[in-house]
Amino acid sequence: METTPKHRPSSKDQRRGFFITFEGIEGSGKSSQCQRLAANLQARGYRVLETREPGGTPFAEHIRGLLLNTGRNSSWESLTPEGEAFLVLACRSQHVAHVIAPALKKGAVVLCDRFFDSTLAYQGYGRGLDLTALQNLNQFATQGLTPDLTFLFDLPVDQGLARRRRALHQNRLDHEKKKFHERVRKGFMALTKDHPHRIIIIDAGDTIGTIAEQVAKRVQPFLSRMKKLRPSKKPG
Numbered sequence: 460m461e462t463t464p465k466h467r468p469s470s471k472d473q474r475r476g477f478f479i480t481f482e483g484i485e486g487s488g489k490s491s492q493c494q495r496l497a498a499n500l501q502a503r504g505y506r507v508l509e510t511r512e513p514g515g516t517p518f519a520e521h522i523r524g525l526l527l528n529t530g531r532n533s534s535w536e537s538l539t540p541e542g543e544a545f546l547v548l549a550c551r552s553q554h555v556a557h558v559i560a561p562a563l564k565k566g567a568v569v570l571c572d573r574f575f576d577s578t579l580a581y582q583g584y585g586r587g588l589d590l591t592a593l594q595n596l597n598q599f600a601t602q603g604l605t606p607d608l609t610f611l612f613d614l615p616v617d618q619g620l621a622r623r624r625r626a627l628h629q630n631r632l633d634h635e636k637k638k639f640h641e642r643v644r645k646g647f648m649a650l651t652k653d654h655p656h657r658i659i660i661i662d663a664g665d666t667i668g669t670i671a672e673q674v675a676k677r678v679q680p681f682l683s684r685m686k687k688l689r690p691s692k693k694p695g
């Protein structure tokens with residue numbers, strides 16, 4: 460089995476492309492907005508990679524199934540918070556080394572549905588694991604790769620969970636208590652205070668279309684320096 464990734468991320472890799480992450484509680488609209496921004500940028504000729512965590516590689520997607528309970532046997536022991544953190548981090552290491560860093564190196568705009576802020580919010584603020592330890596582990600797993608821009612979709616927990624209840628498939632996190640999700644939401648807000656230049660808070664209670672317009676508008680100034688695969692389509 461291959462164990463050495465072909466690419467190791469560096470700050471130079473990051474500079475060629477642009478790395479955007481989408482964060483927030485369950486049902487806050489991350490995936491909807493990630494898909495809309497990807498379609499918008501692709502239509503305008505940008506090279507785009509749309510991906511997600513946990514997951515984004517065959518190995519990591521397999522672990523995602525275990526984490527979200529779709530691939531687990533009900534007779535297995537419960538997952539410890541530390542075990543959960545290491546599985547998420549193992550996925551991240553695979554994802555960064557094999558997918559994200561190579562795409563950034565090629566000059567793509569990488570859109571990632573959840574990234575390392577989710578580890579701090581869920582395993583740190585939500586489960587109570589030590590934040591400094593998690594920060595160090597995040598750094599270890601990503602080899603220092605940091606998003607250029609992060610959208611935090613903020614929504615009251617009840618609204619997010621109500622949206623999730625309408626979804627076809629429930630996952631392990633949907634069965635967590637409301638208090639857990641409240642801690643996660645507060646955790647995300649605390650992270651915005653630590654990183655006010657990187658994280659943009661979006662009111663996720665607006666309509667999908669209004670939010671998509673806001674997101675596209677906030678991204679545009681950063682992309683003016685990016686090379687396109689082909690010229691933009693002319694309106695009309």
Ligand SMILES: Nc1ncnc2c1ncn2[C@@H]1O[C@H](COP(=O)(O)OP(=O)(O)OP(=O)(O)O)[C@@H](O)[C@H]1O
Nearest residue numbers: 484485486487488489490491492622663665666667
């Ligand atoms: N702004 C919005 N207003 C109303 N409904 C929305 C909005 N954004 C998303 N939804 C709906 O809420 C549900 C959850 O949205 P979405 O899957 O995008 O959220 P998510 O943050 O990715 O959720 P998860 O945490 O489960 O991955 C979907 O049915 C989606 O159509």
Ligand SMILES: [Mg+2]
Nearest residue numbers: 489490491572
């Ligand atoms: Mg989603």
